[in-house]
Amino acid sequence: MNLAHARALLAGCIVHVENEDAVGQRTWLLALARWAARRWSPVVSVDGTDGLLLDTTGCGHLFGGEARLITAIERGVRALGLTPRIGAAGTIGTAWAAARFGSAQHRMVCSGREREALAPLPTPALRIDPDSVDALAEVGIDRIGQLLDVPRHSLPIRYGPDLLRRIDQALGRLPEAVQRTTEKPVFLATRELPGGTTHLESIELVVKVLLDQIAGLLARQESGLRRLDGTFDRLGGEPEHLSIQVTRATRDPRHLWSLLRPKVERLNMGYGLERITLRAVVVAPLPHRQATIAGGDNPTWQDDADFAAMLDALASRLGRTRVLRPELVPSYRPERSCRLVPVDEAATPLDPAPSFPTDPRPSRLLDPPSPAETIALTPDGPILRLRWRGHEHRLLCSIGPERIAPEWWRAREPVRDYFRVQNDRGRWLWLFREVGAPKWFVHGEWN
Amino acid sequence: MPNVIRPTVIPALRDLLRSGPSAHDAAHLNWATGVPLRLGTTHEWFNEAEDHRTWNAPIAVLAALAACAVHDRVLRRVVWIGDRVFPFPAFLDRRVLVASVFIDPPSPDARLWAIDMALRSQTPTCVVADGQGLTLAASRRLRLAAGSGRGLGLLARPGAEHRLLSAATTRWRVEPHRTERPGCVAWSVTLLRNKDLPLLAAEPRSWILESDDAQGLVVVPPLVAGGTDRAAVRAVAS
Numbered sequence: 001m002n003l004a005h006a007r008a009l010l011a012g013c014i015v016h017v018e019n020e021d022a023v024g025q026r027t028w029l030l031a032l033a034r035w036a037a038r039r040w041s042p043v044v045s046v047d048g049t050d051g052l053l054l055d056t057t058g059c060g061h062l063f064g065g066e067a068r069l070i071t072a073i074e075r076g077v078r079a080l081g082l083t084p085r086i087g088a089a090g091t092i093g094t095a096w097a098a099a100r101f102g103s104a105q106h107r108m109v110c111s112g113r114e115r116e117a118l119a120p121l122p123t124p125a126l127r128i129d130p131d132s133v134d135a136l137a138e139v140g141i142d143r144i145g146q147l148l149d150v151p152r153h154s155l156p157i158r159y160g161p162d163l164l165r166r167i168d169q170a171l172g173r174l175p176e177a178v179q180r181t182t183e184k185p186v187f188l189a190t191r192e193l194p195g196g197t198t199h200l201e202s203i204e205l206v207v208k209v210l211l212d213q214i215a216g217l218l219a220r221q222e223s224g225l226r227r228l229d230g231t232f233d234r235l236g237g238e239p240e241h242l243s244i245q246v247t248r249a250t251r252d253p254r255h256l257w258s259l260l261r262p263k264v265e266r267l268n269m270g271y272g273l274e275r276i277t278l279r280a281v282v283v284a285p286l287p288h289r290q291a292t293i294a295g296g297d298n299p300t301w302q303d304d305a306d307f308a309a310m311l312d313a314l315a316s317r318l319g320r321t322r323v324l325r326p327e328l329v330p331s332y333r334p335e336r337s338c339r340l341v342p343v344d345e346a347a348t349p350l351d352p353a354p355s356f357p358t359d360p361r362p363s364r365l366l367d368p369p370s371p372a373e374t375i376a377l378t379p380d381g382p383i384l385r386l387r388w389r390g391h392e393h394r395l396l397c398s399i400g401p402e403r404i405a406p407e408w409w410r411a412r413e414p415v416r417d418y419f420r421v422q423n424d425r426g427r428w429l430w431l432f433r434e435v436g437a438p439k440w441f442v443h444g445e446w447n
Numbered sequence: 448m449p450n451v452i453r454p455t456v457i458p459a460l461r462d463l464l465r466s467g468p469s470a471h472d473a474a475h476l477n478w479a480t481g482v483p484l485r486l487g488t489t490h491e492w493f494n495e496a497e498d499h500r501t502w503n504a505p506i507a508v509l510a511a512l513a514a515c516a517v518h519d520r521v522l523r524r525v526v527w528i529g530d531r532v533f534p535f536p537a538f539l540d541r542r543v544l545v546a547s548v549f550i551d552p553p554s555p556d557a558r559l560w561a562i563d564m565a566l567r568s569q570t571p572t573c574v575v576a577d578g579q580g581l582t583l584a585a586s587r588r589l590r591l592a593a594g595s596g597r598g599l600g601l602l603a604r605p606g607a608e609h610r611l612l613s614a615a616t617t618r619w620r621v622e623p624h625r626t627e628r629p630g631c632v633a634w635s636v637t638l639l640r641n642k643d644l645p646l647l648a649a650e651p652r653s654w655i656l657e658s659d660d661a662q663g664l665v666v667v668p669p670l671v672a673g674g675t676d677r678a679a680v681r682a683v684a685s
Binding site (some may be wrong): 307310311313314317318323325327328334338340343360361363364365389397420422425426427428444445446 | 501504506507524534536549550552557561572623630633658
């Protein structure tokens with residue numbers, strides 16, 4: 001029903017229009033789920049925006065049977081001022097259909113009679129998407145009974161695999177369980193600044209207080225934050241957003257403030273800030289630890305915390321893409337065998353785990369390889385001279401080749417033969433030539 | 448009445464414990480040459496560019512020093528500052544690789560700040576940094592920073608800068624060296640200055656170092672009767 005329709009039906013009444021509050025509704029529904037979990041069944045899940053799913057397996061006898069349980073649920077919900085529609089069945093799909101599309105106020109479907117109960121209901125009762133409902137309506141199928149008469153093998157081809165899955169779930173051919181809804185704790189602290197302010201010291205004080213609050217919330221959950229977002233609402237303007245990331249989970253307000261302070265100082269406050277909100281977005285477990293009189297506990301743990309704080313300070317000023325850690329990559333190509341990733345980025349699980357090359361690798365890799373010219377007595381003979389970067393090098397020693405081929409999915413890249421060569425001053429270079437092409441490159445050196 | 452430590456006394460005790468002699472006062476990194484590198488201070492490493500135009504830091508020797516420190520558990524972390532000193536990760540020993548962090552500052556000022564920051568760390572850290580263009584004031588700043596931290600500062604500098612004044616404790620020159628052993632990568636390392644221990648004329652000041660690929664370290668080659676690498680014990684007249 002749209003608003004115009006409602007106004008027409010309620011002619012002469014004062015209509016109050018209230019915007020939808022999705023967050024509020026969700027919060028309320030979660031509270032209802034908690035309430036239901038304490039009274040009727042330990043496994044309760046929030047279903048969409050307006051429903052609850054209860055797994056009442058093994059709970060009925062506590063209330064004198066399932067019928068009495070449903071009556072008790074209905075009575076309890078009505079006592080809250082709500083009008084429930086309740087369905088009970090051996091499968092989630094049938095219970096859902098009975099509750100939302102069943103003819104009676106509440107309806108129980110005995111196990112084994114799902115098909116009979118579903119047959120008169122409209123196709124949307126199968127929890128399928130509206131496009132499938134429309135497609136079925138086009139061929140004259142608007143009841144589940146009609147749909148069940150259609151040969152099974154023809155359904156996935158015309159309407160996709162989801163339709164058959166929903167039918168099977170409703171009839172109990174496919175298992176489906178109620179997933180308990182768990183609430184994640186929210187680590188959020190906010191403070192209003194009535195009238196707005198541009199006074200930096202006041203703002204800093206408020207941010208410190210909010211950081212203390214967040215740290216307290218995190219300590220209660222034995223957690224630390226990895227990322228903190230801040231929203232600074234301005235008078236008559238768009239809010240300003242700040243974000244900090246840390247290398248290692250922390251709830252130390254002093255450390256967080258040291259990272260946040262330079263950003264707060266550079267904040268465009270406009271005509272003043274009227275509200276500051278801080279929220280820990282990424283949270284990780286951080287167990288409590290016993291402190292000692294010398295500060296800290298395990299020296300190793302304390303060292304790691306100090307080191308992480310130092311990296312955070314570096315990343316905060318230089319940018320997270322400039323504070324990196326090396327990571328090996330399973331590739332034979334030298335330029336692809338390693339990469340540098342931000343230190344706050346989680347390690348990538350690699351399969352197979354890369355192993356160190358057994359042949360020596362240079363201390364410095366040139367990327368991209370630097371072209372060079374060589375002179376040899378015979379086409380495939382030892383190299384005598386190398387011309388590289390405008391200088392002639394007389395070579396005394398050449399070790400190789402070490403053949404390195406690209407991965408099979410990069411078959412178009414040429415195979416390389418690598419040589420370690422030493423010039424007359426003792427300098428070692430890493431050369432390669434592309435097999436099939438007389439091109440030489442210097443790819444690294446031991447310096 | 449028994450003595451009771453009041454809560455107000457605990458922070459004072461904690462400060463007292465922390466202000467005691469720090470671990471690095473007597474700590475050194477002993478490595479192949481036998482000349483110890485004192486922690487909590489800076490050491491400079493010079494090398495020449497072959498063509499006197501492009502300069503490449505002596506990464507292999509510095510990486511070997513870092514490996515020595517990590518293997519001996521003298522230091523726990525390695526921070527490489529400046530892309531000129533970034534080693535090829537596959538060259539590094541696995542333990543050094545795991546302990547390493549690479550920092551790529553965008554400007555010389557940011558580089559100096561990053562080195563200062565890393566040297567002040569209370570974690571035992573080996574800071575290997577590009578020290579090109581450091582002034583005397585900057586080297587003093589880094590020396591003070593190292594003194595307040597628990598690490599070791601290894602600064603790579605171009606050979607042409609060895610005439611500039613510096614507050615570093617030791618200064619070394621690294622050059623590639625030709626050996627007659629096939630496939631052996633070697634360097635000649637010369638101690639130019641040691642503020643902790645003034646050099647005597649009779650003391651060795653120059654060593655030949657060979658890479659030990661198996662351990663990722665550098666070693667002084669053993670003396671073999673009739674061998675050619677006798678530089679290990681050869682004192683070079685100053």
